[in-house]
Amino acid sequence: MNMETKEGMKTFCEQVASRNGWILNKDDETLEELIEGLVHNKINLGYQSCPCRLASGKRDLDRDLICPCDYAKLDVIEFGACYCNLYLRPDFYETIGEEYAIVPERRPVEKEKAVLDYFNESK
Amino acid sequence: MFPEFIEKYTQEVEGGNADHEVTIFTLSTCMWCKKCKKYLKDKEIKYKYIDVDKIDPGEKSKILQYLRETYKPNRVAYPFVVCDDKFVVGYDPNKMEEMLTEGGT
Numbered sequence: 001m002n003m004e005t006k007e008g009m010k011t012f013c014e015q016v017a018s019r020n021g022w023i024l025n026k027d028d029e030t031l032e033e034l035i036e037g038l039v040h041n042k043i044n045l046g047y048q049s050c051p052c053r054l055a056s057g058k059r060d061l062d063r064d065l066i067c068p069c070d071y072a073k074l075d076v077i078e079f080g081a082c083y084c085n086l087y088l089r090p091d092f093y094e095t096i097g098e099e100y101a102i103v104p105e106r107r108p109v110e111k112e113k114a115v116l117d118y119f120n121e122s123k
Numbered sequence: 124m125f126p127e128f129i130e131k132y133t134q135e136v137e138g139g140n141a142d143h144e145v146t147i148f149t150l151s152t153c154m155w156c157k158k159c160k161k162y163l164k165d166k167e168i169k170y171k172y173i174d175v176d177k178i179d180p181g182e183k184s185k186i187l188q189y190l191r192e193t194y195k196p197n198r199v200a201y202p203f204v205v206c207d208d209k210f211v212v213g214y215d216p217n218k219m220e221e222m223l224t225e226g227g228t
Contacts, residue, residue, distance in 0.1 A: 037152030
């Protein structure tokens with residue numbers, strides 16, 4: 001499975017969803033954009049960092065954002081969707097009643113602060 | 124109008140509605156940011172955007188610092204939508220509609 005291709009990344013995401021009892025977003029355009037974002041990050045960063053969050057580019061600082069991110073499980077349980085809305089709870093479309101869910105950021109502020117410090121060091 | 128270190132990275136998208144000064148801070152990979160750009164385009168709103176992920180780390184730091192200090196948001200997330208002197212964090216069409224209707228003054 002080559003995760004630097006859209007087909008490979010989609011297969012990866014399908015496997016993640018299946019393993020966790022989730023489904024993928026059913027909106028074709030949204031799914032395609034999310035997959036494209038993951039492929040872009042995989043190629044440019046070397047890992048599939050969450051496409052909806054700003055990665056530092058330093059793997060150790062982004063480890064919690066590598067898809068599926070550390071926050072996906074709780075977000076899917078609580079909001080029906082992960083932060084990106086790539087992974088959804090199987091009953092999402094029946095119970096949420098919206099095309100998408102706005103999921104608040106669960107990532108600890110300290111981790112964002114560490115990224116900011118890292119950027120500062122690059123000045 | 125933002126400081127020069129931000130303005131130099133902005134890209135302008137033309138639109139018939141230029142009632143407000145709208146700038147969005149986005150990620151080029153982010154689906155929500157793409158939805159936000161489409162929302163503004165569909166409403167023919169003139170806006171500027173910056174893909175923050177495409178900027179050098181040192182410059183990113185200055186921009187993030189500016190957003191934090193100027194708007195004092197709980198979090199900086201994307202898209203970060205600024206309309207005049209108001210802002211909305213994340214893609215939320217209802218909040219954006221409200222902000223664009225009421226304006227930022």
